[in-house]
Amino acid sequence: MPIYQCFSPEGLLDESTRVKLAAEITRIHYDATGIPPSFVNVMFFDLPHGRYFVAGRPSPHSVVNGAIRFGRDLATRQRILRDLSQMWTRVTGQPEEELLVTLWENPAENAMEAGSIFPALSND
Amino acid sequence: MPIYQCFSPEGLLDESTRVKLAAEITRIHYDATGIPPSFVNVMFFDLPHGRYFVAGRPSPHSVVNGAIRFGRDLATRQRILRDLSQMWTRVTGQPEEELLVTLWENPAENAMEAGSIFPALSND
Amino acid sequence: MPIYQCFSPEGLLDESTRVKLAAEITRIHYDATGIPPSFVNVMFFDLPHGRYFVAGRPSPHSVVNGAIRFGRDLATRQRILRDLSQMWTRVTGQPEEELLVTLWENPAENAMEAGSIFPALSND
Numbered sequence: 001m002p003i004y005q006c007f008s009p010e011g012l013l014d015e016s017t018r019v020k021l022a023a024e025i026t027r028i029h030y031d032a033t034g035i036p037p038s039f040v041n042v043m044f045f046d047l048p049h050g051r052y053f054v055a056g057r058p059s060p061h062s063v064v065n066g067a068i069r070f071g072r073d074l075a076t077r078q079r080i081l082r083d084l085s086q087m088w089t090r091v092t093g094q095p096e097e098e099l100l101v102t103l104w105e106n107p108a109e110n111a112m113e114a115g116s117i118f119p120a121l122s123n124d
Numbered sequence: 125m126p127i128y129q130c131f132s133p134e135g136l137l138d139e140s141t142r143v144k145l146a147a148e149i150t151r152i153h154y155d156a157t158g159i160p161p162s163f164v165n166v167m168f169f170d171l172p173h174g175r176y177f178v179a180g181r182p183s184p185h186s187v188v189n190g191a192i193r194f195g196r197d198l199a200t201r202q203r204i205l206r207d208l209s210q211m212w213t214r215v216t217g218q219p220e221e222e223l224l225v226t227l228w229e230n231p232a233e234n235a236m237e238a239g240s241i242f243p244a245l246s247n248d
Numbered sequence: 249m250p251i252y253q254c255f256s257p258e259g260l261l262d263e264s265t266r267v268k269l270a271a272e273i274t275r276i277h278y279d280a281t282g283i284p285p286s287f288v289n290v291m292f293f294d295l296p297h298g299r300y301f302v303a304g305r306p307s308p309h310s311v312v313n314g315a316i317r318f319g320r321d322l323a324t325r326q327r328i329l330r331d332l333s334q335m336w337t338r339v340t341g342q343p344e345e346e347l348l349v350t351l352w353e354n355p356a357e358n359a360m361e362a363g364s365i366f367p368a369l370s371n372d
Contacts, residue, residue: 003311003348007167015298022301037303041311041348043255044299050139051168053146055161063127063165065191067313067350074233081236096239100127100165102191103234109322110351112329115344131291174263175292177270179285187251187289189315198357205360220363224251224289226315227358 001069001111001118002029003041008062010046012092018044020091025064028083032076039113061098064088070105071121077103125193125235125242126153127165132186134170136216142168144215149188152207156200163237185222188212194229195245201227249317249359249366250277251289256310258294260340266292268339273312276331280324287361309346312336318353319369325351 004025013021026040052059064084068077081101089096108118128149137145150164176183188208192201205225213220232242252273261269274288300307312332316325329349337344356366 001348001350003313003350018298019301019304019306023304026301026304040303041307041309042301042304043295043311047167050142053143053150053166055164056143056147056150056166058143059165061165063167077234078236078241081234081241085236085239099238100125101236102125102127102230104228104230104352105234106350106352110325110329110353112326112333112349114347115333117326117329171291174266177267177274177290179288180267180271180274180290182267183289185289187291189251201358202360202365205358205365206363209360209363223362224249225360226249226251226354228352228354229358 001039001041001067001106001108001113002035003043003067005065006042006044006062007047007052007064008044009052009060010048012060012062012094013044013046017092021088024087024091025084028080028087032080032083033072061100062088062092062094064099064101066101066103068103068105069111069118069121070107072105125163125165125191125230125232125237126159127167127191129167129169129189130186131169131171131176131188133176133184134172136184136186136218137168137170141216145212148211148215149208152204152211156204156207157196185224186212186216186218188223188225190225190227192227192229193235193242193245194231196229249287249289249315249354249356249361250283251291251315253313254290254292254310255295255300255313256292257300257308258296260308260310260342261292261294265340269336272335272339273332276328276335280328280331281320309348310336310340310342312347312349314349314351316351316353317359317366317369318355320353
């Protein structure tokens with residue numbers, strides 16, 4: 001953990017933009033939490049036209065869902081949300097109005113990485 | 125929010141069926157919660173044969189996962205589940221026996237849309 | 249429920265390996281919980297090169313996310329995590345160092361399968 005899943009319309013991102021976004025997401029998570037980059041996972045999914053709808057109509061919106069350990073304080077979580085939203089717009093040119101960012105908290109005891117259960121946050 | 129992700133076997137849905145499902149999911153969420161359609165996100169993912177298994181065997185089932193704000197009462201959540209399940213069967217012809225619908229609740233403070241943190245439900 | 253979603257680099261899994269993984273995931277969930285195999289859902293998603301990053305660099309890691317009913321005791325959840333992690337390595341040859349397994353708990357009242365709300369665990 002964390003695992004960030006990015007969903008965006010096919011054609012919005014090219015290879016070098018994905019590399020830049022992955023580096024920035026990793027940096028933002030590190031800056032907010034101190035988690036070493038080697039634990040930060042980022043995945044990208046392209047949605048072809050006609051597979052994403054807002055208000056029942058085809059839409060070019062993007063979504064970033066982050067799965068993080070339970071127990072970060074509100075300021076940390078909202079810093080991540082804000083930094084991700086602003087960075088995405090800066091890197092991709094897509095306006096923030098077309099972006100939805102969510103964090104999902106999971107107790108560390110529900111995650112195993114490299115064969116070991118994840119340690120809980122000390123401020124749990 | 126909300127974000128509904130629909131997973132179905134490749135070939136089950138065509139373009140016009142996806143349009144109809146997106147409109148119906150948006151309407152069902154609005155009818156149950158009063159949320160304006162412009163906040164309702166719907167994504168579709170096709171699973172090729174051999175990528176979905178039930179009981180360890182390839183299966184033509186579909187799954188709808190909805191990410192919603194934490195704090196809806198039980199009646200509202202179960203109305204959404206029931207309406208989605210029945211509507212899916214009506215629109216696609218796929219029997220309810222082959223459909224799994226789940227809701228996932230997330231505190232509003234963990235979501236940013238269009239650059240703003242989502243407001244909590246007043247009955248939180 | 250449960251729903252297991254497996255994300256792996258394109259080319260790691262072939263058709264027969266997916267069949268074997270689906271059977272093993274189903275067995276592991278049954279052994280730990282007693283849930284009949286006909287309720288165990290497994291999906292596979294291939295990620296092309298350049299769509300998965302760790303530490304900001306393209307990575308061949310895999311992720312297994314399991315959505316389960318809320319209320320399993322810690323020993324049961326960690327048995328599932330451990331068994332999945334070791335089985336994945338045995339079946340695919342991918343080292344555990346490249347695998348992340350997480351469980352996500354959802355109250356039974358938030359899931360409808362085959363038109364019926366899922367029963368809560370008796371030890372809830």
